[in-house]
Amino acid sequence: MPELPEVETFRRSIEKVMKKKKIVKVIAKDEPVVFDETPAKKFVKQMTGATVTGSERRGKYFWLKLDRKPWPIFHLGMTGSFEIYTAKTLPKVKPRSLRAEFEMSDGTYVWFKDPRKFGRVRVANDPLTEGAVSRLGYDPLYNFPTAKALFEILNARKAPIKALLLDQSIFAGVGNWIADEVLFQSGLSPFRAARSLTMNDVKNLRSSILKIVKKAVSVSADSEKFPKSWLFHHRWGKGKNAMVAGHKIQFVTVGGRTSAWVPELQS
DNA sequence: CTCAGTGTTCAGTG
DNA sequence: TCACTGAACACTGA
Numbered sequence: 001m002p003e004l005p006e007v008e009t010f011r012r013s014i015e016k017v018m019k020k021k022k023i024v025k026v027i028a029k030d031e032p033v034v035f036d037e038t039p040a041k042k043f044v045k046q047m048t049g050a051t052v053t054g055s056e057r058r059g060k061y062f063w064l065k066l067d068r069k070p071w072p073i074f075h076l077g078m079t080g081s082f083e084i085y086t087a088k089t090l091p092k093v094k095p096r097s098l099r100a101e102f103e104m105s106d107g108t109y110v111w112f113k114d115p116r117k118f119g120r121v122r123v124a125n126d127p128l129t130e131g132a133v134s135r136l137g138y139d140p141l142y143n144f145p146t147a148k149a150l151f152e153i154l155n156a157r158k159a160p161i162k163a164l165l166l167d168q169s170i171f172a173g174v175g176n177w178i179a180d181e182v183l184f185q186s187g188l189s190p191f192r193a194a195r196s197l198t199m200n201d202v203k204n205l206r207s208s209i210l211k212i213v214k215k216a217v218s219v220s221a222d223s224e225k226f227p228k229s230w231l232f233h234h235r236w237g238k239g240k241n242a243m244v245a246g247h248k249i250q251f252v253t254v255g256g257r258t259s260a261w262v263p264e265l266q267s
Numbered sequence: 268c269t270c271a272g273t274g275t276t277c278a279g280t281g
Numbered sequence: 282t283c284a285c286t287g288a289a290c291a292c293t294g295a
Binding site: 033077078079097115116117118157158159163255256 | 286288290292
């Protein structure tokens with residue numbers, strides 16, 4: 001699930017229950033793949049006893065701000081998610097996919113689950129200037145470039161636009177479904193070489209990204225509340241006769257990922 | 268049994 | 282060095 005809108009939605013709900021509370025207990029599964037930089041045991045020591053003062057997100061990464069360093073950074077990979085419980089609602093049996101549990105001073109529990117283990121838990125003293133977060137490009141909700149600046153960037157690249165939309169060092173937070181939705185709504189083929197886009201194309205592309213991301217965030221990434229006209233609702237029945245707006249959806253591989261698009265409406 | 272998947276990183280190539 | 286491509290990673294469900 002997690003592209004920018006999903007991650008932002010998790011961040012908001014986590015902040016709501018953790019802010020101004022102390023982390024009284026942490027359980028982190030000894031899982032070197034998930035805790036790939038800081039061992040789970042060390043992570044537990046670093047987090048226990050700290051008070052959460054806020055949170056922040058860039059692209060698909062988000063982190064908690066604590067009253068002391070370092071701060072924890074989360075990436076949800078393909079299948080990561082968070083769940084919030086009280087002592088009463090906390091499941092007795094911990095699922096296999098549970099990677100970390102935070103118990104707060106008011107009795108709230110926060111679970112980080114990730115069955116597929118592509119998610120990562122790391123720490124940093126200053127997330128914006130360290131590691132993967134520092135290498136991110138423009139985040140649609142923070143520092144999106146003007147159409148002119150974007151045109152300059154894309155004009156210098158010959159890769160297909162679909163591949164560049166997925167490039168986190170340009171479009172931080174855009175993932176596979178957002179990229180396809182953006183191309184659908186701006187009428188562009190995923191195969192178009194970035195340098196072939198006109199200024200008008202880039203303007204459409206840019207406004208589509210902003211519109212789609214903001215809309216998805218405004219409905220808390222609840223896809224049932226996405227506008228009916230979006231490709232999103234029709235792309236998952238892959239292989240069958242998936243249709244949108246009376247046209248057949250085609251599935252192809254571009255930029256190493258499956259792309260859903262409508263040749264009759266996108267060029 | 269095989270394959271694809273809402274992601275990122277790394278090796279190989281030009 | 283850089284831009285680009287394809288494979289690998291780990292696991293589940295169709």
